[in-house]
Amino acid sequence: MTIKSAAQQLQFSLAAIYEPEEAKNVADLVIGKLTGMSRSERICYPEKLLSPPQETRYFDYREQLKAHRPVQYVLGETEFYGLPLIVDESVLIPRPETEELVDSCLKWLARNNQTEKPLNILDIGTGSGCIALALKKNAPESAVFAADISAAALKTAEKNAALNHLDIRLLQWNILTGAIPPILSRKIDLIISNPPYITVAEKPSMAAHVLDFEPHQALFVTNQDPLQFYKSIEQLAGEILSPAGALFFELHEQFAAETRRYFADRGWQAILSKDFQGKDRMLVVMKGCVAG
Secondary structure: OEHHHHHHHHHHHOOOOOOHHHHHHHHHHHHHHHHOOOHHHHHHOOOOEOOHHHHHHHHHHHHHHHOOOOHHHHHOEEEEOOEEEEOOOOOOOOOHHHHHHHHHHHHHHHHOOOOOOOOEEEEEOOOOOHHHHHHHHHOOOOEEEEEEOOHHHHHHHHHHHHHOOOOOEEEEOOHHHOOOOHHHOOOEEEEEEOOOOEEHHHHHHOOHHHHOOOOHHHOEEOOOOOOHHHHHHHHHHHHHEEEEEEEEEEOOHHHHHHHHHHHHOOOOEEEEEEOOOOOEEEEEEEOOOOOO
16 A cells, blocks of 8 residues: 555545545544654655554554544553643543643733843643643743642653653642632732633534544533633632732633623723634733733
């Protein structure tokens, strides 16, 4: 089987699962992983044959993908904000919207001349560690704390920190308990979170590759209180956020206005912004300072 025929056959096999362009992208990721060749190399040598071990892995990958397992889990890797990441079913697959959240945060730091300062940053619900690691990479003088309730997720985040040679401080913590770990007794300059925000009622409308494989603990909140994590973080911020600090959140577009109102009603300055799809997706919250 040649590189070209393998990619074409895989794309055809995934036609019932993905839109054509996405199926093409998935096939490209798989063939790149199998061969270790760059895209330009594969274009130059389309008739290069897969080796027998490569063919064996190819068919294994194909069957997993046909069962709706996300390609990132199949390959065990993805990329986020220029960083390679290990991912498995213990963590959410990082999304482009979350890259936008990190970008928004870094731009705010730059506008306020804080990228070179030794800040204290807290990432709540770190999962793979993608947000914490991207911030540490781009604000290297900062102390970055990465919290998650899941021990399995923290192990994955630890692997990713080692993979990228970045030092972040991991802690297992349930933010909903209200108890603040002693390590966070210092003032925190920036809190960032992409918490669970999908209601249980939305499950029937979700794609199989998300619902059947990604960790529900990191996805879902109750129908009764979809803002529960934002409320807990607001209470926490009242105690540990520095006077000139800020909160950065990823949001559910359906609850974005309600979330902004919740913070505004409690005396915070809360600013909504849209993602690349034009959806209300990010919220920046400050108190006692002027927006950057």
